[in-house]
Structures are given as structure tokens and as C-alpha cells.
Amino acid sequence: MKKLLTGNEAVVQGAYEAGVTFAAGYPGTPSTEILENIAPLKDVIVAEWAPNEKVALESVIGASYMGARALATMKVVGLNVAADPLFSVCYSGVNGGLVIINADDPGLHSSQDEQDNRYYAKMAKAALLEPSDSQESKDMVLAGFEISEQFDVPVIIRVTTRTCHSKSLVEIGERKERELKPYQKKPMNYNLMPAHSKQLRVIAEERMRKLEEFSNTTSMNYIEWNNKQIGVIASGISFQYAKEVFGTQASYLKLGFTHPLPEQKIKEFAAQVERLYIIEETEPYIEEKVKQLGIPCIGKEKIPNIGELNPSIIAKVLLGEEKPLIQYDASVVAGRPPVLCAGCPHRGFFYELAKVKNVFLSGDIGCYALGGANPFKSFDWSLCMGSSISIAHGAQQTLKQNKSEQRVIAFIGDSTFMHTGVNSLLDIVFNKSNVITCILDNRITGMTGHQENPASGYTLRGEKTRAVNIEELVKAIGIQHVKVINPLQLDQIKEALAWALEINEASVIITRWPCVLKRMTEDDQAEFNIGKAQCRVDEETCIGCKQCIKTGCPALVFDKEQKKVKIDDSQCNGCEVCLQVCPVSAITKVGE
Amino acid sequence: MAEAKTSDVKNILLVGVGGQGTILVSQLLSRGLYEAGYDVKMSEVHGMSQRGGSVSTQVRYGAKVFSPIIGKGEADILVSFETMEALRWLDYLKPSGSVVVNDHQIPSAPILNGAVDYPQHVLETLQAKVQTTVIQATDIARALGNVKAMNIVLFGALVKGMKLTDIHWQDLIRQNVKANFVDLNIKAFQAGLEI
Numbered sequence: 001m002k003k004l005l006t007g008n009e010a011v012v013q014g015a016y017e018a019g020v021t022f023a024a025g026y027p028g029t030p031s032t033e034i035l036e037n038i039a040p041l042k043d044v045i046v047a048e049w050a051p052n053e054k055v056a057l058e059s060v061i062g063a064s065y066m067g068a069r070a071l072a073t074m075k076v077v078g079l080n081v082a083a084d085p086l087f088s089v090c091y092s093g094v095n096g097g098l099v100i101i102n103a104d105d106p107g108l109h110s111s112q113d114e115q116d117n118r119y120y121a122k123m124a125k126a127a128l129l130e131p132s133d134s135q136e137s138k139d140m141v142l143a144g145f146e147i148s149e150q151f152d153v154p155v156i157i158r159v160t161t162r163t164c165h166s167k168s169l170v171e172i173g174e175r176k177e178r179e180l181k182p183y184q185k186k187p188m189n190y191n192l193m194p195a196h197s198k199q200l201r202v203i204a205e206e207r208m209r210k211l212e213e214f215s216n217t218t219s220m221n222y223i224e225w226n227n228k229q230i231g232v233i234a235s236g237i238s239f240q241y242a243k244e245v246f247g248t249q250a251s252y253l254k255l256g257f258t259h260p261l262p263e264q265k266i267k268e269f270a271a272q273v274e275r276l277y278i279i280e281e282t283e284p285y286i287e288e289k290v291k292q293l294g295i296p297c298i299g300k301e302k303i304p305n306i307g308e309l310n311p312s313i314i315a316k317v318l319l320g321e322e323k324p325l326i327q328y329d330a331s332v333v334a335g336r337p338p339v340l341c342a343g344c345p346h347r348g349f350f351y352e353l354a355k356v357k358n359v360f361l362s363g364d365i366g367c368y369a370l371g372g373a374n375p376f377k378s379f380d381w382s383l384c385m386g387s388s389i390s391i392a393h394g395a396q397q398t399l400k401q402n403k404s405e406q407r408v409i410a411f412i413g414d415s416t417f418m419h420t421g422v423n424s425l426l427d428i429v430f431n432k433s434n435v436i437t438c439i440l441d442n443r444i445t446g447m448t449g450h451q452e453n454p455a456s457g458y459t460l461r462g463e464k465t466r467a468v469n470i471e472e473l474v475k476a477i478g479i480q481h482v483k484v485i486n487p488l489q490l491d492q493i494k495e496a497l498a499w500a501l502e503i504n505e506a507s508v509i510i511t512r513w514p515c516v517l518k519r520m521t522e523d524d525q526a527e528f529n530i531g532k533a534q535c536r537v538d539e540e541t542c543i544g545c546k547q548c549i550k551t552g553c554p555a556l557v558f559d560k561e562q563k564k565v566k567i568d569d570s571q572c573n574g575c576e577v578c579l580q581v582c583p584v585s586a587i588t589k590v591g592e
Numbered sequence: 593m594a595e596a597k598t599s600d601v602k603n604i605l606l607v608g609v610g611g612q613g614t615i616l617v618s619q620l621l622s623r624g625l626y627e628a629g630y631d632v633k634m635s636e637v638h639g640m641s642q643r644g645g646s647v648s649t650q651v652r653y654g655a656k657v658f659s660p661i662i663g664k665g666e667a668d669i670l671v672s673f674e675t676m677e678a679l680r681w682l683d684y685l686k687p688s689g690s691v692v693v694n695d696h697q698i699p700s701a702p703i704l705n706g707a708v709d710y711p712q713h714v715l716e717t718l719q720a721k722v723q724t725t726v727i728q729a730t731d732i733a734r735a736l737g738n739v740k741a742m743n744i745v746l747f748g749a750l751v752k753g754m755k756l757t758d759i760h761w762q763d764l765i766r767q768n769v770k771a772n773f774v775d776l777n778i779k780a781f782q783a784g785l786e787i
Contacts, residue, residue: 166660312663323665332711336700
């Protein structure tokens, strides 16, 4: 039986059929749906969100040591966080098969950088697979576990946004249950002291030699002979694009197993084609190897390493072919940037924060990154997960050292605080900083589409669990000044910020209100009393001053002809932020 | 299962605003095409679409499909669930292709806050450039009892535009929408077919 599956769904099917019993990860586009779709298989697979990717991979390593087949999932930059255990487990080896699904994001659809994570496999000495469609995404998970157990090596499967979020046909198979592999104490392998690691280093090199032999013989690296005037070496989604452009006018070396690369097969293929193209997304990972072998080829000198590829780009740069386009004036089309939703509990916070002058604002990764866009433009920097607090610390120390009175305010979401922000707050206390940290607790991981986290009270599998109390946590760390406020009440935000600025010591402001799109739990209902009332503008009273428009709420529409504001009732959630900023009280609440 | 009918790959581009139901249409479309014997690939971009951004879904079908995505100048049909979005994506259409556009405006943030205006004469621009079918899909759906069925009205018009009427779409709708909404969606689909 075949089914149309996304690459992410196909990975889940592969994990199911391979007999995986433990899976862990941290949400991140485009990888998030993998664990979400494993969660319902709770009879056979324990699936968990971890606080961050390092913790996820380490727990997967623990399951592997115990003899289980175990899967870790994370987005491209998540592997940076998990890099420490990755490098070490490539020395220690595995017991049960260990596969890491790592979702690269060429084109930066939703990531902060465009790194090519294939280099991690090379640097850490892991095996690497690159599927090009959903069927291969499933097949390579199955193959990955076999390889992992056969060669005692972690396997990274590099998927990309296009394979993750494209649907194609997949043959569905049965699950094969497996006994746990027996655990044996292996202190030489599992205890990475320098004396052991010196020997493991030698073993890792030997393992790479064996894997290269495998790479030369596996059917995942295959040649398709057609016209030999053009030869194409391609991996991942780029292979599909190459087939689209060249069809049977070229021969192909399709690489699915890409670390170590198959030297013999590359030489065999290159020897028989007249002109050799290397087609791969982002960096010249394969091309570097081909050139190292002394084989002339055309790659990144023509094909861009920036952004996603597509068939049009390949046809243009390699064949000089361009499709005729409809000519029209596209400049009249207004932008449609993502915005904080109507009723978003972050809106009021940014509205008030933007009014605080003469401070540095240190942002983080999440929906609240939209606070850096119009109309608030309210922060100075936002770098990577959990960094807001520690960057604020370094900035604040430097200001202090240079006799500046200026303060730094950091803001971070609940999930990002749990991810790595909590470490940074330890630094603030430990090194006696006076940074003001605002934890925007919307009771869920918002941006990636509502995943549970250690502060939300439920597990990935929907079970109730003990929720970390953020207020108690920051007090336990040693923060002396803590306030918990309702971010829908602008005066509370204003007062809290003024209060924190008066104290020359570290303080934490926790804004606590659930994401407006969240499915409210019983606890949420009891705590937040969320009603169905909406806000309305009395057009007689409205003076068209556009003060409310400055909150950036998408439910507010400014009618240019009438010079009045209207509220779109299909969007309004009655959060009352606009009502509080209106200078003439033209906005009221109805339906209460 | 029928044999694949053509070696030519056809490209359908669905565009709109997050929350308009483009993905349901592309899922119905993909499943119906697969069951009719075509190879099918579908691609969507997630990410920040829930926050009111521009969204696109792409469906490609034929005897054998390689790339899941459609390049500029390659779409056979552009179905736009919102008026201005048709203009944003028009350069993805083949000059010989056609547009199905919902006459329904959703102002974006820069328009709402008065920074720029909603573009004028979008439908006329489209009609001057390519074969264009303008549909009051939102009004039709409202008259049928639920504005949200607008996506299925457009689905009907798409099926007609691509001459795919011999696939059992009604059965697929029955299998894939909630029982309470089957009648509404079948009516919406018929309304789209009859335009």
C-alpha cells in the first residue's frame, strides 16, 4: 500500500517500522512534525520533548546504551546545541541503533543562519544520509538503524525544508519489533577519559575506512547511465531538481550515503562522462571531495551556494535557459509580513517597552522576535536560542566598566528560557549583574505551533506533569527581585519596568498570559478567565488619532476615507490593549 | 487504478493568506490525482504563516514527477484565495496559463496601519495579462451558510479549469471533511464547478 506522506511523516513511518522505542527532540521548523507524529504511537515508542537539543541527544544516547533503537530530531541550528554529545558519541559508539534527524533550512525560511550541517558528519566522524524524497526519507531511517548497529556509529540523516514539507508517495510496511540489545559494561568505550579516547580515536578512523567501503558498494549511491556527455553528481533534493532539468540528457551519480563519500564510485563515474556537474544545495561539500581527487568538475563557480536551489536556477546557470515570464508591475503589491496575532499577550509588553528610552534591549528567538519589527522596532539584537540574557550580561558589564549608567533589558519566552536561558540567568546572579530579565511566559512554545515545555504542565504525549514554576525557579537561583504581571494590563507593565529600572541589582519580570492561539487547558481556564467579549470602536467618539494603530494589532483597520478606526470582529479577542491606549475612550468591550 | 494519462507534468499553484484553507484543497487535490493514477508531489512552506503571512502550496502531477516545487514561469494555473496575492505570485504563471482569483481583499499589516494602500485595479491587471476567472468565492460560501467553505468553491473552479472533472472529488470530500460539513462542502464544490 502506498500513501502520500510528507518527508517528516515518512521519517515517522521509518522509525515505526525500524522498531524504534525511544525518540526525543526539541521543536524547530522544519523538523517539528516528526516528534509530533511519533507521539500518538505511544504504545510502542516513548516520545519526548526535551528542554533543548543537547538534552534530547543525550537521552537518546542513554536509550541506545541500554540497547534500544533511539531517534533524536532537531532543526539545523539545534545540532549546534547538541554538538557536544554528538562528537563524543562518535567516539563512544552505540549499542542500540542511534539516528539523528537534522533538518537543514536552505533559503532560511525560518532559521537564523544557513549552515550546511553535512560538515558535522565529517568533523564528528558520523555516518551521513541524504534523502531526496519521502520514500527515501523512510527507507533511509530503516537503513540508518542497520548501519548504526553494524558499524557501531551514530547516523545523521540530513533532511531539508523541501524534503520535510513536500509530499510524495511512500510504500507502507510493517513494524518489526526488536529485543533490546544486551548491555555490556564497556568502560573503554563509554567512559571518555583521555587514555580511552586516544584509543577510540584510532577506532573511529578504522570505522571510517569500513564505512567508506560500504559507501562504495551501497545501493544508496547509484549510477544511472544515460547520455555520457554530461554527468551529474547530486544528493538530496538537488537530485530531483537535476532530473527535472536534464532528464535523460545526462547520466547521474546519485549520492544518498554522503559521509564518508564513495571515492571509487566517484572516480568510476567521472572517468566515463565528458563534463561533470556537482549539484548540491548550499556548500560545496561533495565538490570539495571531487576536486581533492583531482577530478575536474563544475560546481559552485556556477551554482549559487546562497539560498535554496530549484530547477529554474540550475537550468539558467548551467544551460543558459530561462522561462518567459509575464511582465507586470509587481511594485504595487503590498508586503504581507508576519505579525503578532490579534490578542497576542506580547503586544502590550512591546508597546510599553518601546517607550522606555536610553536602554539597550536584548532579544531572543521566538514569536517575540516580531517585537523587533514594525511598529515596535524595539530591540537592539537577537542572536540565537537563550542568548538574550547572557549577551545582555556582557553588554551590561562593559557599560559598567566604562562608567555608563545605561541599563540593559533582556526578554525571552518561557520555552526559550527553559532551553538555555536559565543557564544565562545563573551567570547574571553569579557575576553580580544588574540586567533586567523579562520572561514572556505564554504557557507554551508558540512560534513552532504549540509544543509543551517543562513549564507548561503537560508532556508531548498529553500526560499531566509537574510544571516548573518560573517564579520559584528564578528565586531559587538567587534573583532577589521578582514580579509576576498580567501583560494585558499596560499599567502593570509600565510600573514593573519602572520598578526594575530603580533597582541597581538583577531583577526578573515574568509576564504570564497564555498564547491566544493555545488550546486552553482546564488549568488555563481556571487561572485566566478568558471570555468571549470583543472590543468595538464608537465611530462618533473616534478622533482618528491612530494611537491604537501603534499597537500593531491586525484586528484594527484604519479607514482612510472616514478617518476612523474599525475593529475586525473575525479577529478581535478582546485583549483590551487598544482600549487602554485610546485617549478619548472610543473603544469599549461588548458581549461580556 | 487508471493509467497515467500524460507524460507532461502539470503545475498547480495555490496562494493565499495563512488560515484560508489552501492546504486542505491541496491535500484533496493530491489525493484525488494519486488515486486517478498520476504521480503527485505537493510542497508547502510552513513557518510563520499562522501569523498572517503570505502562503503558497504547490501541486505537481503527471506520469513521473521529480521536483516538488514550481519555478517562475512554470505554473499552468494560479489559484489565489485573496485578490492581491494573485499579483504577488503572477510571475510564477506560464504566459499561456490561467488565473482563478477570489474577489476578496485581506489587507496586510502595512495597509491596516495606513503606511501603504491596497493596490488598485488588481483584477483588471490580471485580466489584461492572462486568462482570468474572477470568483466571488467568499460571497458564494457565505450564501451557502459558512464563509470558510470559500476554499472548496475555489477548488471546484480549479478542477474545472484543469479539466479534471472525471475524478470522484465528491467522494473524496465526503471522506476527508467532518460529517457536519459534508453537505456544505459538496454544495460549495458544485458552485465552483458551475462558474
